[in-house]
Amino acid sequence: MTQALEAPLFMRRDGMDPVEELALARDREGVVRVDTPFGLPAYLVCRHEDVRQVLSDPARFSSARTPFPEIGQMDAEERAKMQAGQLIGLDPPEHTRLRRMLTPEFTVRRMRRLEPRITEIVQEALDDLERAGKPADLVKHFALPVPSLVICELLGVPYADRAEFHARSVRLLDTSLPAEQRLAAQREDHAYMAGLAARARANPGEDLLGMLVREHGDELSADELTGIAKLLLLAGHETTANMLGLGTLALLRHPDQLAMIRDDPARIEPAVEELMRWLSIVNGLPPRTTMAEVEIAGQVIPAGSLVILSIPAANRDPALTGDPETLDITREAAGHVGFGHGVHHCLGAPLARMEMRIAFPALLRRFPGLALADPHERVDYRVFSIVYGLHELRVTW
Structure with a gap:
Protein backbone atom coordinates (compact mmCIF):
# COMPACT_ATOMS: atom_id res chain seq x y z
CA MET A 1 0.00 0.00 0.00
CA THR A 2 1.43 3.39 -1.03
CA GLN A 3 1.82 5.84 1.84
CA ALA A 4 0.22 9.24 1.25
CA LEU A 5 2.74 12.04 0.83
CA GLU A 6 2.74 14.47 3.76
CA ALA A 7 3.99 18.02 3.67
CA ASP A 14 -5.57 23.49 8.11
CA GLY A 15 -7.23 25.53 5.40
CA MET A 16 -5.87 29.03 5.94
CA ASP A 17 -4.46 28.30 9.40
CA PRO A 18 -1.11 26.77 10.37
CA VAL A 19 -1.67 23.36 11.95
CA GLU A 20 -1.88 23.16 15.74
CA GLU A 21 1.39 21.21 15.86
CA LEU A 22 3.24 24.19 14.42
CA ALA A 23 1.74 26.56 16.98
CA LEU A 24 2.74 24.16 19.77
CA ALA A 25 6.29 24.01 18.42
CA ARG A 26 6.43 27.81 18.61
CA ASP A 27 4.85 28.16 22.04
CA ARG A 28 6.74 25.32 23.72
CA GLU A 29 10.21 24.93 22.19
CA GLY A 30 10.56 27.81 19.73
CA VAL A 31 13.01 25.75 17.64
CA VAL A 32 12.41 22.14 16.53
CA ARG A 33 14.25 19.64 14.35
CA VAL A 34 12.45 18.88 11.08
CA ASP A 35 13.04 17.18 7.77
CA THR A 36 12.93 19.31 4.64
CA PRO A 37 10.99 18.23 1.54
CA PHE A 38 14.35 17.38 -0.03
CA GLY A 39 15.54 14.93 2.61
CA LEU A 40 17.89 17.19 4.58
CA PRO A 41 17.42 17.80 8.33
CA ALA A 42 16.98 21.38 9.51
CA TYR A 43 16.14 23.50 12.54
CA LEU A 44 12.75 25.19 12.27
CA VAL A 45 12.59 28.64 13.92
CA CYS A 46 9.01 29.53 14.87
CA ARG A 47 8.91 32.65 17.08
CA HIS A 48 8.55 36.13 15.68
CA GLU A 49 11.48 37.67 17.55
CA ASP A 50 13.79 34.77 16.63
CA VAL A 51 12.79 34.88 12.95
CA ARG A 52 13.62 38.58 12.83
CA GLN A 53 16.93 37.88 14.54
CA VAL A 54 17.93 35.34 11.89
CA LEU A 55 16.84 37.63 9.05
CA SER A 56 18.82 40.52 10.56
CA ASP A 57 22.11 38.61 10.73
CA PRO A 58 23.38 37.35 7.34
CA ALA A 59 26.91 37.04 8.75
CA ARG A 60 25.83 34.17 11.03
CA PHE A 61 22.92 32.88 8.93
CA SER A 62 24.10 32.67 5.35
CA SER A 63 21.87 32.47 2.29
CA ALA A 64 24.80 32.02 -0.10
CA ARG A 65 26.15 28.94 1.66
CA THR A 66 22.82 27.13 1.39
CA PRO A 67 22.61 25.00 -1.78
CA PHE A 68 19.29 24.57 -3.54
CA PRO A 69 18.05 20.97 -3.56
CA GLU A 70 18.92 19.99 -7.14
CA ILE A 71 22.50 21.28 -6.93
CA GLY A 72 23.95 17.79 -6.67
CA GLN A 73 22.75 17.03 -10.19
CA MET A 74 24.68 19.95 -11.74
CA ASP A 75 28.31 20.46 -12.56
CA ALA A 76 30.15 23.53 -11.26
CA GLU A 94 27.45 40.67 -3.38
CA HIS A 95 23.79 40.93 -2.46
CA THR A 96 24.23 44.61 -1.63
CA ARG A 97 25.86 45.34 -5.01
CA LEU A 98 22.97 43.89 -7.01
CA ARG A 99 20.17 45.15 -4.79
CA ARG A 100 21.53 48.69 -5.00
CA MET A 101 21.00 48.59 -8.76
CA LEU A 102 17.37 47.50 -8.40
CA THR A 103 16.19 49.50 -5.39
CA PRO A 104 15.57 52.80 -7.26
CA GLU A 105 13.05 51.04 -9.52
CA PHE A 106 10.99 49.74 -6.58
CA THR A 107 10.58 52.87 -4.47
CA VAL A 108 7.07 53.92 -3.47
CA ARG A 109 7.47 57.01 -5.68
CA ARG A 110 8.31 54.92 -8.76
CA MET A 111 5.49 52.51 -8.04
CA ARG A 112 2.97 55.36 -7.94
CA ARG A 113 3.76 56.06 -11.58
CA LEU A 114 2.42 52.57 -12.32
CA GLU A 115 -0.85 53.14 -10.47
CA PRO A 116 -2.94 54.26 -13.49
CA ARG A 117 -1.79 51.27 -15.54
CA ILE A 118 -2.40 48.83 -12.67
CA THR A 119 -5.91 50.27 -12.30
CA GLU A 120 -6.50 49.61 -16.02
CA ILE A 121 -5.18 46.06 -15.73
CA VAL A 122 -7.48 45.38 -12.76
CA GLN A 123 -10.51 46.70 -14.64
CA GLU A 124 -9.64 44.60 -17.71
CA ALA A 125 -9.41 41.49 -15.50
CA LEU A 126 -12.77 42.29 -13.89
CA ASP A 127 -14.30 42.61 -17.37
CA ASP A 128 -12.86 39.21 -18.25
CA LEU A 129 -14.24 37.68 -15.05
CA GLU A 130 -17.70 39.03 -15.83
CA ARG A 131 -17.55 37.81 -19.43
CA ALA A 132 -16.64 34.32 -18.22
CA GLY A 133 -20.08 34.11 -16.63
CA LYS A 134 -20.95 32.71 -13.25
CA PRO A 135 -19.70 30.59 -11.72
CA ALA A 136 -16.18 31.59 -12.76
CA ASP A 137 -12.70 30.77 -11.53
CA LEU A 138 -11.42 33.89 -9.78
CA VAL A 139 -7.83 32.60 -9.86
CA LYS A 140 -7.85 32.12 -13.64
CA HIS A 141 -9.69 35.31 -14.54
CA PHE A 142 -8.51 37.75 -11.87
CA ALA A 143 -5.97 36.75 -9.23
CA LEU A 144 -3.40 35.38 -11.67
CA PRO A 145 -3.76 37.76 -14.68
CA VAL A 146 -3.44 40.99 -12.70
CA PRO A 147 0.08 40.50 -11.23
CA SER A 148 1.20 38.52 -14.29
CA LEU A 149 0.46 41.39 -16.65
CA VAL A 150 1.94 43.97 -14.26
CA ILE A 151 5.25 42.12 -13.90
CA CYS A 152 5.35 41.30 -17.63
CA GLU A 153 5.08 44.98 -18.49
CA LEU A 154 7.60 45.93 -15.82
CA LEU A 155 10.19 43.43 -17.05
CA GLY A 156 9.41 43.51 -20.76
CA VAL A 157 8.25 39.88 -20.80
CA PRO A 158 5.73 38.96 -23.57
CA TYR A 159 2.35 38.50 -21.89
CA ALA A 160 1.55 35.83 -24.47
CA ASP A 161 4.08 33.63 -22.65
CA ARG A 162 2.25 33.88 -19.31
CA ALA A 163 0.68 30.40 -19.40
CA GLU A 164 4.08 28.90 -20.12
CA PHE A 165 5.95 30.65 -17.33
CA HIS A 166 3.12 30.12 -14.84
CA ALA A 167 3.16 26.37 -15.51
CA ARG A 168 6.91 26.37 -14.91
CA SER A 169 6.49 28.37 -11.71
CA VAL A 170 3.99 25.86 -10.35
CA ARG A 171 6.49 23.05 -10.98
CA LEU A 172 9.38 25.02 -9.48
CA LEU A 173 7.44 25.57 -6.25
CA ASP A 174 5.84 22.13 -5.94
CA THR A 175 7.83 20.17 -3.35
CA SER A 176 5.91 16.97 -4.07
CA LEU A 177 7.51 16.61 -7.51
CA PRO A 178 10.63 14.49 -8.03
CA ALA A 179 13.91 16.41 -8.11
CA GLU A 180 14.33 15.58 -11.81
CA GLN A 181 11.12 17.40 -12.71
CA ARG A 182 12.00 20.46 -10.63
CA LEU A 183 15.46 20.52 -12.20
CA ALA A 184 13.97 20.31 -15.69
CA ALA A 185 11.70 23.27 -14.83
CA GLN A 186 14.72 25.23 -13.57
CA ARG A 187 16.61 24.60 -16.79
CA GLU A 188 13.63 25.56 -18.94
CA ASP A 189 13.13 28.72 -16.91
CA HIS A 190 16.80 29.65 -17.16
CA ALA A 191 16.86 29.14 -20.93
CA TYR A 192 13.72 31.25 -21.40
CA MET A 193 14.94 34.13 -19.26
CA ALA A 194 18.44 33.98 -20.77
CA GLY A 195 16.84 34.61 -24.14
CA LEU A 196 14.93 37.63 -22.82
CA ALA A 197 18.06 38.99 -21.13
CA ALA A 198 20.04 38.59 -24.36
CA ARG A 199 17.38 40.51 -26.31
CA ALA A 200 17.40 43.24 -23.66
CA ARG A 201 21.18 43.56 -24.04
CA ALA A 202 20.93 43.76 -27.80
CA ASN A 203 18.07 46.26 -27.82
CA PRO A 204 17.33 47.71 -24.35
CA GLY A 205 13.80 49.05 -24.03
CA GLU A 206 12.06 51.19 -21.41
CA ASP A 207 11.33 48.24 -19.13
CA LEU A 208 13.31 47.19 -16.05
CA LEU A 209 15.68 44.86 -17.91
CA GLY A 210 16.38 47.59 -20.45
CA MET A 211 17.10 50.04 -17.62
CA LEU A 212 19.56 47.61 -16.03
CA VAL A 213 21.37 47.18 -19.34
CA ARG A 214 21.56 50.93 -20.02
CA GLU A 215 22.61 51.97 -16.52
CA HIS A 216 24.54 48.95 -15.26
CA GLY A 217 25.34 46.86 -18.32
CA ASP A 218 29.09 46.99 -17.66
CA GLU A 219 28.58 45.86 -14.04
CA LEU A 220 26.28 42.91 -14.74
CA SER A 221 27.21 39.62 -16.35
CA ALA A 222 24.77 37.94 -18.71
CA ASP A 223 24.08 35.27 -16.07
CA GLU A 224 23.42 37.90 -13.39
CA LEU A 225 20.91 39.71 -15.60
CA THR A 226 19.22 36.37 -16.30
CA GLY A 227 19.11 35.51 -12.60
CA ILE A 228 17.60 38.86 -11.66
CA ALA A 229 14.95 38.45 -14.35
CA LYS A 230 14.11 34.91 -13.18
CA LEU A 231 13.67 35.96 -9.58
CA LEU A 232 11.57 39.04 -10.30
CA LEU A 233 9.29 37.21 -12.71
CA LEU A 234 8.67 34.33 -10.32
CA ALA A 235 8.25 36.48 -7.21
CA GLY A 236 6.35 39.22 -9.02
CA HIS A 237 3.44 37.12 -10.20
CA GLU A 238 3.34 34.02 -8.01
CA THR A 239 3.18 35.67 -4.59
CA THR A 240 0.71 38.47 -5.39
CA ALA A 241 -1.53 36.12 -7.38
CA ASN A 242 -1.85 33.80 -4.40
CA MET A 243 -2.49 36.71 -2.05
CA LEU A 244 -5.33 37.93 -4.28
CA GLY A 245 -6.90 34.48 -4.48
CA LEU A 246 -6.44 33.45 -0.87
CA GLY A 247 -7.19 36.97 0.38
CA THR A 248 -10.52 36.99 -1.45
CA LEU A 249 -11.41 33.64 0.11
CA ALA A 250 -10.49 34.98 3.56
CA LEU A 251 -12.72 38.03 3.08
CA LEU A 252 -15.63 35.94 1.80
CA ARG A 253 -15.39 33.94 5.01
CA HIS A 254 -15.39 37.20 7.03
CA PRO A 255 -18.25 39.17 5.40
CA ASP A 256 -18.20 41.95 7.99
CA GLN A 257 -14.59 42.75 7.13
CA LEU A 258 -15.25 42.37 3.41
CA ALA A 259 -17.97 45.02 3.73
CA MET A 260 -15.59 47.42 5.48
CA ILE A 261 -13.08 47.19 2.62
CA ARG A 262 -15.80 47.52 0.00
CA ASP A 263 -17.47 50.53 1.60
CA ASP A 264 -14.61 52.50 3.17
CA PRO A 265 -11.47 53.30 1.11
CA ALA A 266 -9.51 54.10 4.28
CA ARG A 267 -9.71 50.46 5.37
CA ILE A 268 -7.66 48.96 2.56
CA GLU A 269 -4.11 49.79 3.71
CA PRO A 270 -4.37 48.18 7.17
CA ALA A 271 -6.40 45.36 5.59
CA VAL A 272 -3.55 44.49 3.22
CA GLU A 273 -1.09 44.32 6.13
CA GLU A 274 -3.43 42.17 8.20
CA LEU A 275 -4.07 39.80 5.30
CA MET A 276 -0.31 39.50 4.77
CA ARG A 277 0.13 38.67 8.46
CA TRP A 278 -2.80 36.31 8.83
CA LEU A 279 -2.36 34.38 5.58
CA SER A 280 1.46 34.31 5.43
CA ILE A 281 1.45 32.69 2.00
CA VAL A 282 5.21 32.04 1.99
CA ASN A 283 5.46 28.97 4.23
CA GLY A 284 9.16 29.33 4.93
CA LEU A 285 11.78 31.67 3.55
CA PRO A 286 14.75 30.08 1.75
CA PRO A 287 16.85 28.16 4.30
CA ARG A 288 19.93 29.70 5.90
CA THR A 289 23.13 27.93 6.90
CA THR A 290 24.71 28.72 10.27
CA MET A 291 28.26 30.02 9.87
CA ALA A 292 29.10 29.39 13.53
CA GLU A 293 27.49 27.73 16.51
CA VAL A 294 24.46 29.80 17.52
CA GLU A 295 21.81 29.73 20.21
CA ILE A 296 18.15 30.41 19.45
CA ALA A 297 15.31 30.07 21.98
CA GLY A 298 17.74 28.40 24.36
CA GLN A 299 18.75 25.73 21.84
CA VAL A 300 22.31 25.40 20.56
CA ILE A 301 22.50 24.95 16.79
CA PRO A 302 25.83 23.70 15.42
CA ALA A 303 27.77 25.46 12.69
CA GLY A 304 26.88 24.27 9.20
CA SER A 305 23.24 23.53 10.07
CA LEU A 306 20.25 24.37 7.92
CA VAL A 307 17.78 26.81 9.48
CA ILE A 308 14.23 27.26 8.17
CA LEU A 309 12.01 30.15 9.24
CA SER A 310 8.29 29.55 9.74
CA ILE A 311 6.56 32.72 8.57
CA PRO A 312 3.01 31.51 9.45
CA ALA A 313 4.04 30.62 13.01
CA ALA A 314 5.97 33.87 13.48
CA ASN A 315 3.14 36.03 12.17
CA ARG A 316 0.66 34.38 14.55
CA ASP A 317 2.95 34.64 17.55
CA PRO A 318 1.06 36.09 20.56
CA ALA A 319 4.22 38.10 21.26
CA LEU A 320 3.61 40.02 18.02
CA THR A 321 -0.05 40.92 18.50
CA GLY A 322 -3.04 40.11 20.68
CA ASP A 323 -5.49 37.45 19.53
CA PRO A 324 -3.24 36.52 16.59
CA GLU A 325 -5.48 33.70 15.30
CA THR A 326 -8.26 36.16 14.45
CA LEU A 327 -8.35 38.06 11.17
CA ASP A 328 -8.96 41.70 12.11
CA ILE A 329 -8.37 44.32 9.42
CA THR A 330 -8.76 47.11 11.99
CA ARG A 331 -5.66 46.05 13.91
CA GLU A 332 -2.22 47.56 13.46
CA ALA A 333 -0.25 44.67 11.97
CA ALA A 334 3.07 46.51 11.93
CA GLY A 335 6.08 44.27 12.37
CA HIS A 336 4.80 41.21 10.54
CA VAL A 337 7.37 39.28 8.50
CA GLY A 338 5.12 38.50 5.54
CA PHE A 339 7.54 40.45 3.34
CA GLY A 340 10.61 39.19 5.19
CA HIS A 341 12.93 41.45 7.16
CA GLY A 342 16.44 42.83 7.05
CA VAL A 343 18.64 42.82 3.96
CA HIS A 344 16.32 40.34 2.22
CA HIS A 345 13.12 42.29 2.89
CA CYS A 346 11.00 41.87 -0.25
CA LEU A 347 12.22 44.29 -2.90
CA GLY A 348 8.82 44.30 -4.59
CA ALA A 349 6.78 44.95 -1.44
CA PRO A 350 5.69 48.47 -2.60
CA LEU A 351 4.44 46.98 -5.89
CA ALA A 352 2.63 44.08 -4.22
CA ARG A 353 0.96 46.42 -1.73
CA MET A 354 -0.20 48.71 -4.53
CA GLU A 355 -1.64 45.85 -6.55
CA MET A 356 -3.60 44.58 -3.55
CA ARG A 357 -4.75 48.05 -2.51
CA ILE A 358 -6.21 48.56 -5.99
CA ALA A 359 -7.45 45.04 -6.72
CA PHE A 360 -9.38 44.07 -3.58
CA PRO A 361 -11.70 47.11 -3.38
CA ALA A 362 -12.24 47.11 -7.16
CA LEU A 363 -13.30 43.46 -7.09
CA LEU A 364 -15.65 43.89 -4.15
CA ARG A 365 -17.31 47.02 -5.58
CA GLU A 377 -14.74 22.36 2.21
CA ARG A 378 -14.26 21.82 -1.54
CA VAL A 379 -11.71 24.62 -2.01
CA ASP A 380 -8.54 23.18 -3.55
CA TYR A 381 -5.43 24.45 -1.74
CA ARG A 382 -1.87 24.20 -3.06
CA VAL A 383 -0.77 21.99 -0.19
CA PHE A 384 2.76 21.19 -1.40
CA SER A 385 3.67 24.59 -2.82
CA ILE A 386 6.35 26.73 -1.20
CA VAL A 387 4.02 29.66 -1.90
CA TYR A 388 0.66 28.68 -0.41
CA GLY A 389 -2.48 29.43 -2.35
CA LEU A 390 -5.36 28.02 -4.35
CA HIS A 391 -5.52 25.98 -7.53
CA GLU A 392 -8.85 27.62 -8.29
CA LEU A 393 -11.61 29.58 -6.57
CA ARG A 394 -15.05 29.29 -8.14
CA VAL A 395 -17.19 32.31 -7.37
CA THR A 396 -20.60 33.66 -8.26
CA TRP A 397 -22.22 37.09 -7.81
Missing part, protein backbone atom coordinates in the same frame (compact mmCIF):
# COMPACT_ATOMS: atom_id res chain seq x y z
CA PRO A 8 6.78 18.90 6.12
CA LEU A 9 5.71 20.55 9.37
CA PHE A 10 6.49 24.11 8.29
CA MET A 11 4.22 23.74 5.22
CA ARG A 12 1.23 22.10 6.91
CA ARG A 13 -2.02 24.03 7.03
CA GLU A 77 29.56 25.58 -14.41
CA GLU A 78 25.81 25.01 -14.42
CA ARG A 79 25.55 25.71 -10.68
CA ALA A 80 27.29 29.05 -11.15
CA LYS A 81 24.92 29.98 -13.99
CA MET A 82 21.82 29.00 -12.02
CA GLN A 83 22.83 30.88 -8.87
CA ALA A 84 24.14 34.08 -10.49
CA GLY A 85 21.94 37.12 -9.85
CA GLN A 86 19.62 35.28 -7.44
CA LEU A 87 19.41 37.86 -4.67
CA ILE A 88 17.62 35.55 -2.25
CA GLY A 89 20.62 33.21 -2.41
CA LEU A 90 23.32 35.84 -1.90
CA ASP A 91 24.94 37.51 1.12
CA PRO A 92 26.45 40.97 1.44
CA PRO A 93 28.49 42.43 -0.14
CA ARG A 366 -17.71 45.54 -9.05
CA PHE A 367 -19.33 42.41 -7.61
CA PRO A 368 -21.04 43.42 -4.35
CA GLY A 369 -22.78 40.05 -4.23
CA LEU A 370 -19.57 38.05 -4.62
CA ALA A 371 -19.85 34.62 -3.02
CA LEU A 372 -18.31 31.17 -3.14
CA ALA A 373 -19.85 28.94 -5.80
CA ASP A 374 -18.88 25.79 -3.90
CA PRO A 375 -18.81 24.88 -0.19
CA HIS A 376 -15.62 26.00 1.51
